[in-house]
Amino acid sequence: MDHTFKLPPRLAAIAALVPDGACLADVGTDHALLPIRLLLDGKIQSAVATDIRPGPLSRAKENSYAAGVHDLSCVLCDGLTGVSPDSVDTxxxxxxxxxxxxxxxRAAPWACRNALCILQPMSRPEELRAALPSLGLTIRAERLVRDAGRLYSVLAVRAGTPEALSAGELYCGKYSLVSNDTLFSDILAEQDKRLDIAVxxxxxxxxxxxxxRLNALRLAAADIAEMRRKYHGDGS
Known part of the structure; x- marks a missing residue:
């Protein structure tokens, strides 16, 4: 394995959810580390790397040349606006x-209809999860990962019958999918503290x-408290 393009834990968690043989679009690619690593490993067929900023996209091109990958296209665009729907499935x-x-x-309904979408919010995960039903998306898998001292959620979503999440699940993830994760207790504590500060x-x-807004935050905090009791065996 070429360690020059080794993935940090956050990107490794994303890569683990990418299906073998995928045709990938990586939005906001920055240095294109993720698609380059997946191409080098032979896990994906091709990749389109997009970024809204010329600087990072230029570095992505330089990295792809240095890695010797030939199935990576770098596109300067906002989100998925420069990506052909027929060229990607993930x-x-x-x-x-x-x-x-x-x-x-929301600006790329074709992706919501046809692609597996792997999403990793840096902040406000509750806003993303709350938006999924209106986009016709349902959560198929969730992972938690710690990287450089920060805790992140990674979601794999696809078109399907939307499922309602509780107020606390919007912040911490769908209980049935993440409660077995070794970091679930940490995300519960972290979001509980965040809500307490906001309240x-x-x-x-x-x-x-x-x-x-205050009532909504109190409801989420109460639900997370219940999730913590259930997780630790007190509310089963």
Whole structure:
């Protein structure tokens, strides 16, 4: 194995969900490390790497030349706007906020209909999960991964009958899919702390305009508390 393009844990977790023989689109590719590694390993047939910024895309091209891969196209575009729907069957959107990932999918309905989408939000995972039903997507798999001290969720979604998630699952992941993950206790604690900080902040503000948001956060916090009790065997 060529270790020059070794994947960090976050990208390795994404790569593990990519099907063998896939034709991949990697959105926001940055240095194209993921598609290059998958091509070098012979796991995928081809890849399209997109980025909205010329600088990272130039580095992606340089890396592909250095790696000697020939089935990688680098496209300067916003999201999937420069990708031909017929050229890919698997889409990776990683390294950006959950709301941005949802917006990219909303602008590419063909991907929601036909592709396996592997999504890795850097922030606001609850906004991404909340958007999935309106996009006609259902979660097929979820993984948790720790990288450089941060905890990330990786979701594999595909067109299907949307399933309702509880308020706490929007933040922590679908219980039936992630409760066996060794990091599940960590994500519960992390999101519980995040919600506690947010609730306290809104309570201090005392603005009537924040009331709906405050109630939603309290509901999510209560649901996560119940998930923690269930996980530790107290609520079964």
């Amino acid at each position: 889409v990776v959107i990683a390294g950006m906020g959950g709301e941005n990932i949802a917006a990219i999918l 306290r902040g809104l309570e201090r503000s005392g603005r009537d305009s924040d009331r709906e």
